[in-house]
Amino acid sequence: KANKKLHPENTVIKVGNMEIGGPNVVVMAGPCSVESREQIIDIARNVNDEGASILRGGAWKPRTSPYSFQGLKADGLELLNLAKDETGMPIVSEITNAAHIEMFLDSVDIFQIGARNMQNFELLKEVGKTNKPVLLKRGFSNTLEELLMSAEYIMSEGNEDVILCERGIRSFETYTRNTLDISAIPALKKLSHLPVIVDPSHAAGMNWMVEPLSMAAVAAGADGLIIEVHNDPANALCDGAQSLTYGEFKETMRKLKMIANTV
Ligand code: PEP
Ligand code: MN
Numbered sequence: 001k002a003n004k005k006l007h008p009e010n011t012v013i014k015v016g017n018m019e020i021g022g023p024n025v026v027v028m029a030g031p032c033s034v035e036s037r038e039q040i041i042d043i044a045r046n047v048n049d050e051g052a053s054i055l056r057g058g059a060w061k062p063r064t065s066p067y068s069f070q071g072l073k074a075d076g077l078e079l080l081n082l083a084k085d086e087t088g089m090p091i092v093s094e095i096t097n098a099a100h101i102e103m104f105l106d107s108v109d110i111f112q113i114g115a116r117n118m119q120n121f122e123l124l125k126e127v128g129k130t131n132k133p134v135l136l137k138r139g140f141s142n143t144l145e146e147l148l149m150s151a152e153y154i155m156s157e158g159n160e161d162v163i164l165c166e167r168g169i170r171s172f173e174t175y176t177r178n179t180l181d182i183s184a185i186p187a188l189k190k191l192s193h194l195p196v197i198v199d200p201s202h203a204a205g206m207n208w209m210v211e212p213l214s215m216a217a218v219a220a221g222a223d224g225l226i227i228e229v230h231n232d233p234a235n236a237l238c239d240g241a242q243s244l245t246y247g248e249f250k251e252t253m254r255k256l257k258m259i260a261n262t263v
Pocket of ligand 1: 058
């Protein structure tokens with residue numbers, strides 16, 4: 001169903017009054033994790049003012065260590081909705097468990113499936129039974145063919161609103177957190193009609209590299225970006241090193257606007 005040969009027109013996914021996969025580059029921004037009411041509302045206001053149109057924020061965090069901050073869970077979803085009430089921004093947040101679908105249906109606009117769950121086929125099938133868009137991240141050791149098959153798991157259940165996300169893969173290189181696979185963008189656009197977005201934050205792992213990777217992604221044809229922004233990166237509970245300050249996000253948006261129409 002994701003195959004471009006069988007479905008040549010590109011899929012455009014409507015979220016609020018935004019179109020993902022249309023002529024404009026959609027910018028999703030926000031913290032890795034929701035940490036407090038003040039934090040999420042302040043970040044939402046800021047990224048919205050700078051031109052981001054969708055608010056990201058993790059409530060359930062799939063951390064490498066069980067002793068790391070695991071997210072505010074249901075309280076995090078509630079705080080995201082307070083930020084949505086303040087700014088009008090639709091919300092994308094990661095779902096890690098099919099048992100949470102009902103709760104997420106009430107509180108997010110886009111389900112995020114994280115890299116670690118790209119092949120959690122039971123979870124994919126369950127979100128496939130809903131009618132909410134799904135942002136599907138590429139697993140860090142998965143091929144494009146495997147990513148597209150995971151999209152099929154969602155689409156085969158009836159939900160065809162899948163957004164593919166390249167977020168960097170494991171390679172022999174250790175300088176960056178992951179290796180951004182720029183070729184994934186034209187390749188996925190050739191193979192499928194689904195929107196393709198890029199997460200430069202998890203690819204780079206460091207704030208200063210997010211801007212050049214964002215520019216490269218847009219130049220290569222990405223339909224959107226998902227960028228981590230924090231009010232106080234040095235004290236972030238998760239992924240501070242790769243989170244942009246408000247100033248860095250503003251500058252990144254300024255540069256992006258020189259090469260694309262961002263919304
Ligand atoms: C995230 O978006 O914060 C995240 C955990 O991303 P990924 O699943 O790509 O590691
Ligand atoms: Mn993160």
